[in-house]
Amino acid sequence: xxxxxxxxxxxxxxxxxxxxxxxxxxxxxxxxxxxxxxxxxxxxxxxxxxxxxxxxxxxxxxxxxxxxxxxxxxxxxxxxxxxxxxxxxxxxxxxxxxxxxxxxxxxxxxxxxxxxxxxxxxxxxxxxxxxxxxxxxxxxxxxxxxxxxxxxxxxxxxxxxxxxxxxxxxxxxxxxxxxxxxxxxxxxxxxxxxxxxxxxxxxxxxxxxxxxxxxxxxxxxxxxxxxxxxxxxxxxxxxxxxxxxxxxxxxxxxxxxxxxxxxxxxxxxxxxxxxxxxxxxxxxxxxxxxxxxxxxxxxxxxxxxxxxxxxxxxxxxxxxxxxxxxxxxxxxxxxxxxxxxxxxxxxxxxxxxxxxxxxxxxxxxxxxxxxxxxxxxxxxxxxxxxxxxxxxxxxxxxxxxxxxxxxxxxxxxxxxxxxxxxxxxxxxxxxxxxxxxxxxxxxxxxxxxxxxxxxxxxxxxxxxxxxxxxxxxxxxxxxxxxxxxxxxxxxxxxxxxxxxxxxxxxxxxxxxxxxxxxxxxxxxxxxxxxxxxxxxxxxxxxxxxxxxxxxxxxxxxxxxxxxx
RNA sequence: UGGGGCGUGGUGCAAUGGUAGCACACCGGACUUUGAAUCCGCUUAUCUUGGUUCGAAUCCAGGCGCCCCAGCCA
Numbered sequence: 001x002x003x004x005x006x007x008x009x010x011x012x013x014x015x016x017x018x019x020x021x022x023x024x025x026x027x028x029x030x031x032x033x034x035x036x037x038x039x040x041x042x043x044x045x046x047x048x049x050x051x052x053x054x055x056x057x058x059x060x061x062x063x064x065x066x067x068x069x070x071x072x073x074x075x076x077x078x079x080x081x082x083x084x085x086x087x088x089x090x091x092x093x094x095x096x097x098x099x100x101x102x103x104x105x106x107x108x109x110x111x112x113x114x115x116x117x118x119x120x121x122x123x124x125x126x127x128x129x130x131x132x133x134x135x136x137x138x139x140x141x142x143x144x145x146x147x148x149x150x151x152x153x154x155x156x157x158x159x160x161x162x163x164x165x166x167x168x169x170x171x172x173x174x175x176x177x178x179x180x181x182x183x184x185x186x187x188x189x190x191x192x193x194x195x196x197x198x199x200x201x202x203x204x205x206x207x208x209x210x211x212x213x214x215x216x217x218x219x220x221x222x223x224x225x226x227x228x229x230x231x232x233x234x235x236x237x238x239x240x241x242x243x244x245x246x247x248x249x250x251x252x253x254x255x256x257x258x259x260x261x262x263x264x265x266x267x268x269x270x271x272x273x274x275x276x277x278x279x280x281x282x283x284x285x286x287x288x289x290x291x292x293x294x295x296x297x298x299x300x301x302x303x304x305x306x307x308x309x310x311x312x313x314x315x316x317x318x319x320x321x322x323x324x325x326x327x328x329x330x331x332x333x334x335x336x337x338x339x340x341x342x343x344x345x346x347x348x349x350x351x352x353x354x355x356x357x358x359x360x361x362x363x364x365x366x367x368x369x370x371x372x373x374x375x376x377x378x379x380x381x382x383x384x385x386x387x388x389x390x391x392x393x394x395x396x397x398x399x400x401x402x403x404x405x406x407x408x409x410x411x412x413x414x415x416x417x418x419x420x421x422x423x424x425x426x427x428x429x430x431x432x433x434x435x436x437x438x439x440x441x442x443x444x445x446x447x448x449x450x451x452x453x454x455x456x457x458x459x460x461x462x463x464x465x466x467x468x469x470x471x472x473x474x475x476x477x478x479x480x481x482x483x484x485x486x487x488x489x490x491x492x493x494x495x496x497x498x499x500x501x502x503x504x505x506x507x508x509x510x511x512x513x514x515x516x517x518x519x520x521x522x523x524x525x526x527x528x529x530x531x532x533x534x535x536x537x538x539x540x541x542x543x544x545x546x547x548x549x550x551x552x553x554x555x556x557x558x559x560x561x562x563x564x
Numbered sequence: 565u566g567g568g569g570c571g572u573g574g575u576g577c578a579a580u581g582g583u584a585g586c587a588c589a590c591c592g593g594a595c596u597u598u599g600a601a602u603c604c605g606c607u608u609a610u611c612u613u614g615g616u617u618c619g620a621a622u623c624c625a626g627g628c629g630c631c632c633c634a635g636c637c638a
Contacts, residue, residue, distance in 0.1 A: 010577090035638055070637065126636055135634055137565045171636055181567040183634050192636035212638045233632055236568045260570085260631095313587060315577040320570050320631050329575045332588050342601060377601070408599070417597060451597045462597050528598045554599040 010316040012050065012257050016058055016227055019255065025226040028060025032086070032093065033216070033230075035067045036078040036200075038271040039286045039293045040085040042307070042333075043325075046262040049311050051229055052091045063223060065097040069215045071199040079200075085294040090304045095223075099215050100201045102222055106210055107161065109218055109248055110172060110190060114153045118247050119190060120146055121156040122173045129171070132178075133186050139179035140186045146175065160193060163207045167193050172208075176243065184240045190214040217241040220254040228254045231261040233324045260318050261325035262311070264333065265486040267292045268494055282498060283482070289546050290482045290502050300479065301523055301533030301548030306333075306340040322487075330481065334549050341523060341531040341548065346374045346381060349419065349464040350511045350526040350545075352476055354393035356439045356468065359424065362390040367467075370450070372420045384514050388421050391468040393510050394440075395528075398463045401429060401437060406558050408460035410440070416461040419527065423448040423459060464527045471510035474543035477535070478504040511543070518543060525551075 019025045030051040034044065055062040064083070068074045083096070113119040122143045124132065134140035148156075157172055159165065172191040180186055191208045198204045220228045228241075235258045245253045263269055268277075269292060277283045277291070286293050289300035297307065313336065314328045321327070349372075368388045375381035394410070403411040410416045415425040422444040430439035447454055451462075482488075485497040515524070517540065523533045530550035538544040 014580095033638090037638085067638070073637075129636075130634080133634060135565090136567075138634095139566090140634090168636065183567075185567095186634085189636055194636085209636090211636075216638090232569070234638090236633060238568090258569085265575085313576075315587095317577065318570065319576085322631075324569095324632055326576060329588065332576075335588055338600090347598080373597095376598085406599095419597060421597095459597090461599075464598075525598085525600085528600070530600095551598075551600050556599090558599080 011318070012229060012259060012316060013054060013057070015257055016054060019226070020058065027226065028055055028058040029063070029224050029226050030055045030060065030229060031063045031065045031220065031223065031225050033065050033067050034082050036075060036082060037073040038078060038275070039295060040082055041269060041274065041294065042264060042292045042297065043262050043269045045089065045294070045307060046311050046314065047229070047231065048086060048089065048091055049308060050259065050316060054227070054229070061094045063095045063097050064093040065099065065219065065223065067212070067215065068098055068100045068199070068201065069210050069212065071194060071197055071209065074200055076200045081295070088298060088304055089294065089307065097223060098201055099219050100199060102219060103202065103206055103210070105222060106215060106218055111154065111157065113174065113247060114157055115150055116247065117150055117175065119172055119174050120148055120153050121160065122171050123169070126168055133183065134178070142178050143187070160191065160208050163195065165193055167195055169193065182236050182239060184213065184237050185243070188213055188240060213237055213240050214244065217244050217254065218248070221245060221250045225254045228256040230256060230258055231324060232258045232318060232320055234258055258318070259316050260320045262314055263322055263325045263327050264292060264330050265327055266330050266481040266483050266488070268483070268488050273494060282495070289477070289479050299536060300546055301531060302337055303340050306337040309340065310336040337531070337549050341525065343377055345523045345525045345531060347372070347527050348512055348515055348524045349386065349466055350509055350515070350529065351393045351395055351464065351466050352506050352509045352529065353396040354510055355396045355399055355437070357392045357394050357424070357442055358439060359390050359392070359444050360427065360441055361443045364390060366390065370420045386420060386512050387467045387470040389467045389469055392465045393468055393471065394463050394465050399437065399440060404559070404562065409463065410461070415459050416463055417451050417459045418465045419462050420451055421465070422446070422451070423453060466510045466512050470513045472513055472516040472543065474509050474511050474515070474545055476506040476509040476532070476545045476547065478506065478547045515543070516540070523548070
C-alpha cells in the first residue's frame with residue numbers, strides 16, 4: 001500500500017478509533033472465534049480478515065479461539081484444518097485458545113451468578129422450556145423452579161456438574177425476564193447436560209457444557225478482547241452479552257460490534273448444505289475445486305492475495321438484504337483472481353480440443369524452435385523455446401468452415417497467425433465419413449517467421465497451437481459455477497439448481513512440452529483460454545490441470561448475442 | 565402480531581448538511597503477435613411522503629419494503 005492509497009475505513013474501524021480516542025480502550029485485541037465443526041469457506045474469510053486487519057492496523061493482537069462448547073459437533077480434524085487454511089490465507093495470531101480450556105473459570109462465574117440470585121437450575125423438560133418461552137406475541141411463563149433458593153440452586157448445579165442427572169433433565173438458566181420482547185432475554189439457558197460423546201479436548205471431565213451466549217462474552221473478557229466483532233444475526237444477542245458482563249461486574253468490558261456477513265451468488269454457504277454436497281457425492285470432497293471452501297479454492301488455483309483483495313472489494317457494512325448479509329457477485333471474485341494471475345503467471349500454449357493441421361509446404365521432418373514471451377506483463381519473466389513442425393494441433397473453436405459474421409479466426413481460404421510462429425492459410429478441409437472436419441491442409445508463409453509479415457499485411461486473428469510430435473498429453477478439468485441459479489437456495493431444493501456442466505473433463509489435451517515437468521500447485525495462463533493450475537493429483541507422465549478461471553472472452557459474448 | 569437491523573445504479577461499497585463517487589458487471593471505442601491485458605468513453609441509483617434548512621442521501625416525523633430472532637446450535 002502506498003501513501004496515496006486511502007486507509008481502509010468503515011464503521012467498525014471508526015468505532016475502534018473512537019474507543020481509542022475516548023480512552024474506553026487503550027489497546028486493541030480481537031479474536032477469531034471459529035467453531036471446529038467444519039472447513040473454512042469464503043464467508044468466514046471476511047470475519048477473519050476484519051479481525052486480523054483491525055488488530056494489525058491498530059497495533060493490537062489477534063487470538064485464534066476455538067469455540068468448542070458443544071462436544072456433539074466438534075472434532076480435532078477441523079481444528080487442524082482451520083489453522084492450516086487460515087495460515088495459508090496469511091493470517092497470523094498470537095495465541096491459540098480453546099473455550100474448553102476455560103471451563104473451570106466459566107463454571108466459577110456461573111456459581112457467582114447463582115449466588116447472586118441471577119441464575120437458577122430449571123427442571124423443565126426441553127419441551128416445557130420451549131413451550132413456556134412463549135412467542136413473539138405471547139410472553140413466556142416463569143418456570144415453576146425459577147424461585148428456588150440460592151442454596152438449592154447451588155446444590156443442584158454442582159450435582160449437574162458431577163454427573164448425577166441425565167441429559168436434558170435440567171439446565172442452568174439466567175434469571176432475566178420471561179416476558180421480554182427480545183427472546184434472548186427470556187431466561188436464556190447457560191448450561192445443558194451432555195454426557196456423550198466425550199469432548200475432543202476435555203474428554204469426560206465435563207458433562208455440562210456452556211451455551212454460546214454464556215461462553216462468548218465471558219471468554220472475550222477472560223482473554224482481554226476489546227472488540228468482539230461478529231455477524232449481524234448476533235445483534236439481538238448483544239443485550240444478553242452485556243447483561244452477563246454487567247452482572248459479573250467485569251471491568252473493561254469488551255465491545256461487540258456486528259457487520260453484515262458475506263454471501264456469494266451461484267453458491268451455497270451453509271455448512272449443512274456443503275456437507276450434503278460432499279456426503280452425497282455431488283462433489284469430490286471438501287477440497288473439490290468447485291467448493292467455496294478455502295481448501296477447495298486453493299486447489300482450484302485461487303491465491304490468498306486474490307481472496308484478500310476480494311474481501312476488501314466487497315467492503316464492510318451493515319446492509320442486509322440477503323440472509324443476514326450481502327450478496328456479492330462471484331464475477332468480482334473472478335476479476336480478483338484474473339488480476340492477480342495476469343501479473344504473475346507464466347504464459348503457455350495448450351490445445352484443449354485438438355484439430356489437426358498439416359502444413360503442406362513445410363519440409364517433412366524439420367523442426368524449428370521459436371522464442372516465446374513468458375509474460376508480456378513482466379519483462380523480467382524472460383522467454384522460452386517452443387518447437388514447431390509440419391503437423392500441429394490448433395483449437396477446434398478456432399476454425400469454422402462457414403465463418404459467422406465477426407468471426408476472425410481460421411476458415412477456408414483465410415489467413416491467420418500462429419502465435420510466435422508463422423502466418424498460415426487454410427487451403428482445404430479433410431472430413432470423415434460423417435462429414436465432420438478432422439484435418440486442415442494449410443500452407444505457411446516462410447517470410448512471416450516470428451509472426452510478422454514483411455510486406456505489412458495484417459491478419460485479424462492469432463491462434464495458439466502445439467506441435468503434434470512434441471506436445472505433452474494432459475487431463476484438463478474445466479470447472480464452472482456449481483449452481484445455475486444466482487441463489488440456489490431461493491426455491492425448494494438447492495440440489496435442483498446444480499449445474500450439470502460444473503465439471504467437464506478433457507481426457508487428452510495437448511500441452512507445449514515445457515509443461516511436462518509442471519509441479520502440483522503451479523499456475524499458468526494457457527494463452528487465449530484461461531488460468532490453470534496443476535492439480536494435487538498430478539504426476540509426471542500423468543499431468544492433471546484445473547482451470548481456475550477462464551479469460552474474458554469477447555468472441556463468446558458476441559456469439560451468444562448473435563444467436564439470441 | 566413482539567424485539568432487533570437494514571434501504572444509494574444490475575451487484576457491492578463511498579459521500580458524515582454543500583458538484584452523488586469507486587469497483588465489478590453492462591455498452592461503445594482505441595490499441596493489440598492472447599477477441600486477454602492496457603487505455604478512453606458511456607448508460608443506469610439516493611424506498612416513499614411530508615417537515616427543518618439558503619441547501620438533505622445525510623437531520624426530524626409518518627409510511628412502505630427487505631433481513632434476522634421463538635435450538636438444551638453457534
